[in-house]
Each structure stands twice: as structure tokens, then as C-alpha cells.
Amino acid sequence: MSELVACKCTNCGFVNYPKHDRCLNCRAREFEEITPSGEATLITYSEVCTLPWGIDERCRMLGIVQFENKVKAMGRLRVDKPRLGMRLKPSWEPVRVIGGEEVLGLTLRRAK
Amino acid sequence: MDMEIEALLRPPARTMAPYPAKVITLATGKRMVVREVDRKDVPTLLKAVRPTLKIPRDYYDIVGARLFAELLGWYRYRVRDHYCIVGQVDGYLVGIVNGRMYTGEIGMSYHTLAIERGLRIGAHLFAAKMEHHLEHLAQEEVWITAESPIGFRRWMIEYGLELKEGLQHELGGAGFYSLTKDIWNRAKPRLCVGDRPVPKELMAKAQAAIKIADEDTIMEQILGAKRRQLK
Amino acid sequence: MRKVAIIGVGMIPFGRRDEDSLVDMLSYAALNAMDDAGVGERPIDAVYVGNMGAGLFNHQSAVASALVDRLNLFPAAADTVENGPASGGSAIKNGVLAVASGHSDLVLVAGGEKMREVIGPRATDIVATMTHPQAEYIYGATLPTMAGLFTRLYMKECGVTSEHLARVAIKNHRNGLLNPYAHIHALITMEGILKSPHAVVNNPIVADPIRLYDCCPVSDGAAACLLCPAEMVGEFGKPAIVVAGFGQATDTHTLQEREDPTDLKAVRIAAQKALEMAQLKPKDIDVAELHDAFTILEIAESEHAGFFKKGAGAKALDEGQTEIGGKLPINPSGGLKARGHPLGATGVAQVVELVWQLRGEAGERQVKGAEKGFSLNFGGFGNNVVSFVLRRE
Numbered sequence: 174m175s176e177l178v179a180c181k182c183t184n185c186g187f188v189n190y191p192k193h194d195r196c197l198n199c200r201a202r203e204f205e206e207i208t209p210s211g212e213a214t215l216i217t218y219s220e221v222c223t224l225p226w227g228i229d230e231r232c233r234m235l236g237i238v239q240f241e242n243k244v245k246a247m248g249r250l251r252v253d254k255p256r257l258g259m260r261l262k263p264s265w266e267p268v269r270v271i272g273g274e275e276v277l278g279l280t281l282r283r284a285k
Numbered sequence: 286m287d288m289e290i291e292a293l294l295r296p297p298a299r300t301m302a303p304y305p306a307k308v309i310t311l312a313t314g315k316r317m318v319v320r321e322v323d324r325k326d327v328p329t330l331l332k333a334v335r336p337t338l339k340i341p342r343d344y345y346d347i348v349g350a351r352l353f354a355e356l357l358g359w360y361r362y363r364v365r366d367h368y369c370i371v372g373q374v375d376g377y378l379v380g381i382v383n384g385r386m387y388t389g390e391i392g393m394s395y396h397t398l399a400i401e402r403g404l405r406i407g408a409h410l411f412a413a414k415m416e417h418h419l420e421h422l423a424q425e426e427v428w429i430t431a432e433s434p435i436g437f438r439r440w441m442i443e444y445g446l447e448l449k450e451g452l453q454h455e456l457g458g459a460g461f462y463s464l465t466k467d468i469w470n471r472a473k474p475r476l477c478v479g480d481r482p483v484p485k486e487l488m489a490k491a492q493a494a495i496k497i498a499d500e501d502t503i504m505e506q507i508l509g510a511k512r513r514q515l516k
Numbered sequence: 517m518r519k520v521a522i523i524g525v526g527m528i529p530f531g532r533r534d535e536d537s538l539v540d541m542l543s544y545a546a547l548n549a550m551d552d553a554g555v556g557e558r559p560i561d562a563v564y565v566g567n568m569g570a571g572l573f574n575h576q577s578a579v580a581s582a583l584v585d586r587l588n589l590f591p592a593a594a595d596t597v598e599n600g601p602a603s604g605g606s607a608i609k610n611g612v613l614a615v616a617s618g619h620s621d622l623v624l625v626a627g628g629e630k631m632r633e634v635i636g637p638r639a640t641d642i643v644a645t646m647t648h649p650q651a652e653y654i655y656g657a658t659l660p661t662m663a664g665l666f667t668r669l670y671m672k673e674c675g676v677t678s679e680h681l682a683r684v685a686i687k688n689h690r691n692g693l694l695n696p697y698a699h700i701h702a703l704i705t706m707e708g709i710l711k712s713p714h715a716v717v718n719n720p721i722v723a724d725p726i727r728l729y730d731c732c733p734v735s736d737g738a739a740a741c742l743l744c745p746a747e748m749v750g751e752f753g754k755p756a757i758v759v760a761g762f763g764q765a766t767d768t769h770t771l772q773e774r775e776d777p778t779d780l781k782a783v784r785i786a787a788q789k790a791l792e793m794a795q796l797k798p799k800d801i802d803v804a805e806l807h808d809a810f811t812i813l814e815i816a817e818s819e820h821a822g823f824f825k826k827g828a829g830a831k832a833l834d835e836g837q838t839e840i841g842g843k844l845p846i847n848p849s850g851g852l853k854a855r856g857h858p859l860g861a862t863g864v865a866q867v868v869e870l871v872w873q874l875r876g877e878a879g880e881r882q883v884k885g886a887e888k889g890f891s892l893n894f895g896g897f898g899n900n901v902v903s904f905v906l907r908r909e
Contacts, residue, residue, distance in 0.1 A: 219664030
């Protein structure tokens, strides 16, 4: 599913996302590119009802999740009643139009 | 007046159900009486609308000029099946909304003018207007258009209105939207509030006189700019 | 390093200022500060202007050069300092360093922003450009979004409730009413914004769990101050208010990368540095101006700056400790919540307020006997924080 590429430090194993040129944990510069794997756990979320110009929706739900391989990322939640700690299934879908172009992003739905 | 010609020009009026007054507690804790006003109140209302003609910001001038004409038209029997609802705090006029019955089933929303800003008065009064069309005038839908980007965000996005294709709103302009009963029922719990009946004393105060702030105060309230420089 | 003093301060009322350009506002605030100091015709060596978004809000750049030109301060050195909503704090820090190093004697710092030139959703989008372009912005994340994500966790872990948040808003609106420079002059009530069933419309959700009255308004405005070496203070007519300490610290761009997202590390470090430099403890501070762009931040910053233990900020608020007249008055100016938050102006306006407080010139909102003041200017969502400790000498 993934267009989301995280950087796993080859020195200490810390997973960096978004990209850093020096590891957030040990400052090493060598990374292995990894994609999120498995389901994600919801760390926090917010239903945003004052969206910026260019998003003509009343509200959208955004959240921060952690995947099984430690990748942490923000994504759009497609869940009716979220709760902290719930398990989510990722997909890569259009999230915004910027400069006339559709931009894809992490989208999360309730895992079965 | 040539009553024969006047009779031709003066449209027959439909009997319209009244809007039952309600009271809303604002963020300030003050209570706003929301009530329908009568044709005879129009000259008073116009005093509050007139200063807005000088305010291009947020299209207040266009909204003010058109509302002025609509109210005047109603007053002098040139706009048919029209109603006007106002908000009053301590007797003072803080906002005006108006519209009319286009047909028995279709309501035509005209304008929303908040004279005091920052307290969601426009949002409360717009909701009252929708409530009037769908619940008291018992119509099926309300046609709505917006002249300002703020209006577009407030009404079209916040209510999730349906775009109507191939028809024309009476106010002209851009494409327009419709509030159906279904959309209303979904939006109502988060957008329409108020208690009925209005306590007698509060209602008596509102009815005693529609007080209008002076022009400088109205300009200051709408523009929110302090035009003096403090040292 | 030379000790640095603030010898003049000035502001203009924040709010919607349709009739003024950004440079108009900066110029008025700067003139007020220059007149306050009584600098007369003395040359100003350097000018620092804090501004976040003139390029996006006003289609203007090189604002510091424009201000020098407007005020005929030639040939003063001039720099525009951009550090998001902490631009004002950073501009002062640069001015302090210029004087402390001995490079400049008389330095003008101004901060300003003209945000109401664009409509609300556009302003929201412009402010959101400080989020991470790929990891946050594309999702429609805004600063209120970050506050919502943070607040949910903070409520869960630190015992903060919606009522506490409303109480911050009510307190700061009440203080703002005493500040003629504040954008918002309106008392709000718990009934009106939370308890009444009508509050659902009065105070709608902006980014759950934060509501409209948990957010600062979008404002135009400017503030300015004049700095000089402490030994020169006698040449001007004002009491000596010195910059006893300052600190700045950064944290990760995104919230998700923080090991504990409720830990405002940059706030902790910046505050600690400022207090250490001033050789003071949090308990020594008499008045604080914190960056309450969102009500949760006043509580969280009051804890991270060390005034209260983590989880005790809400209780201190409940007990009235942060009221004017309380043990540690926070945001007697009304804070960003009521004074307004013209991004680049805020850090400077906080320092201006502290100078008025320490001089005893704060009128009805005066904190009695205030001698030591603390400010905290919060950039991004806590990824770049600037703090000052001022002292009356």
C-alpha cells in the first residue's frame, strides 16, 4: 500500500519518519528505507472542523498512529468513533488537492 | 395614490405561520431574544442597515444594500410573502435575517446581517431562519446563495448543502444550494438552539422598542477596528 | 557580555486594522517605543523585525528595510527575523545579542503581522505552512489540529478537563478587558461557552477536543521595544528594566516524533536556560506572559516552565493562583487569547507587557509589586521556543 517511506537507522535501529539526514536518536547518517508494516495503533486523534482553504469539507478526522515496525505517522482516519489504542488498517489514498494535483496520503480504517 | 394601479402592483399576500420567539444564551452569558418583527418595524431596522452600506469589507455593503431594498420593498408592499427575524440583546438590535416563501414548498433565503460580530449571532439567526422555513412555514426546502466567502463557508460547508443545478436563486449570482429536510434534521442538533417560551419580562423588553446603536458604534462593532491610536 | 536594558516600549491596539498596512503598524509601534524611551534624534544602530508571513499574507518581503526607510533610521543595520509564531521573541533575542556583544548600542526591535488581509481559512492555511509539508500539511493539519491532538493526550494524562480550558479563556478575556491594546474586549461565561445547551453553537468544535474559545483570534498588530546597554539607562528617562536572562530551544518538527508527545521539551529547556541565566527559580517570578495560542498551552507551559508540577497546572488555575492578585499571575494582558496573536508581534508584545508591569505602568491590570517577569513565546507546535526573564533594577 505504501508510498510512505521511513528511514531505519542502520546504527541504532531507530525508525525516523519523516526523513532526517542524521538519526534523531544517535546522529548516524546511514539508513535503510522501510515502509510501515502491519496494523497501526491509534496514539491520538482530532476531528478538525475548521479546515484550511482548499479543503471544502465540514470536518475531517486526523490522527497519529504507530505501526508494528515502529513507524509513527499522521494520517487521515476514516473511522466513525475512534478511541485511543484502537487498531487500524492503512491504505494510501487521495487526501488533498494541492496546486490542482491530487496528493496521496496515509488513510486509516478500522482493522477487522 | 392611485389605488387602482397600486392594487395591481401590490402583490397578494399569503398567510404565513408566525415564528415563535426564542431566547439564546450567548458566550457572554447575555440572552438574545430571537423574534419575528412586523412590517411596521422596518423604518427602525433600516437605521441599523444604512451604516453597513459604507463597509466593503466582507461584502457588508452588498448584503446591506440588498437587505435595505428587500426590507423597504416589504414595507411598501413590493416584496411578497416576506418575513424578517431579528436578534435583540437588552433591547438592542444585534442581527437581522430575512427571506420569503417562494412557493408553498420552497423557501427563498435572502440575507443574514450580524451587527455585533464575534458572538456567532449570524450563525444563530441563520439557523432560526432555516427553522422558520422548515418547521413553522412547513416548507420542503430552502434555497440559499452566498455573496461572501465567509457566507459560503458558514452555510454551504457547515450545513453540507446540496448544489442545485439548472435553476436560479432570486438573488442571482453564483450557483445556489438547497437545505432539505434531511440535511436540516442532521444539522439541527449542532446548529440550532434556543429556549421557548421567552420569559415574559425579557419578551416585553424586546418588544418595547428595537434599540439601535449609534452609527459609530455599529461601524466599530462590524469592523472591529479601533480607529484611534493609543499612546 | 554587557547587561542589556529595555528603555522604551510601545504597542498599537491589536485587532482588525483594515486601514493600516504592515509597515504602518510596525512604524506606529516603533514610534511609540522611541517616544517612550525619549531617544529623540539619537541614531539607532540596528533594527530587528519579527514577522512570520508578510510574503504570504501581504505579498511583501524585506520588511525590516521598509521599516528603516519609513522611519528614516538610515544607515541602521536591519534584519527581518522569521521564526514562525516565535518571530517576535527571536527578534528580541537577536537585539539583545547585538547589544550584549558590544556591537550595537541602541537597537530597535519591532514585531508585527497583518493577518486579516486574507479571510479566515486562508489565514489558517498560511499558518499551517509551518507544519511538516509531507508528514502533516498534506492531510489538512492546521495549528488547531496539532493543539487538538496534544490536548486529547494532555487531558488523559494530566487531569485537564474542558472546564479547565474554558476557565483559562474566561480569565484571559477578563484580563483583556483591562487592556486597552487587546483585540477582544468581551467577557465570556462558563454558562455561555460550556454549560448551556446553547454553547454547542456559541463555542463549536474547532479541532476536537478544542473549541472556538480555546483558540486565540486572528489579529493584526505590532509591538516594539528599544534596547541599550544597562550602563546607558541613565541617559533616558525610564526605570531600568533589564533582560536578566533568555533561553531558546528547539524540538522535533512533528508531534509524532516526540517520545512523549505531552512533553514540551523545548519549553522546559528554554525556560530553564532563561531562569538559570537570571539566577532565579520559578518561584521568584512575580508575573508571567505565556503563549496561550490555545488554552491548553497556558496550563501546559505553566507546568513545563517549572511554575507548577506536571499535572498541577489545572489545580493552580482552579485555586485562582494564576489570576491577577494570585500567587503567580499569568497573562494579565489577556494573553494571546484576548490581546490577540498577530504572529510576529506576539513575542514582542509579551515583553512590552512585562516592562509595563515591572515599571508599575499596567493600569487596572497591574500586578502589585512586580519586580521579576517571565515570558514564553512558542513557535510551531513547540518546536522553537524563546523565553525571557526581565527584572526591575
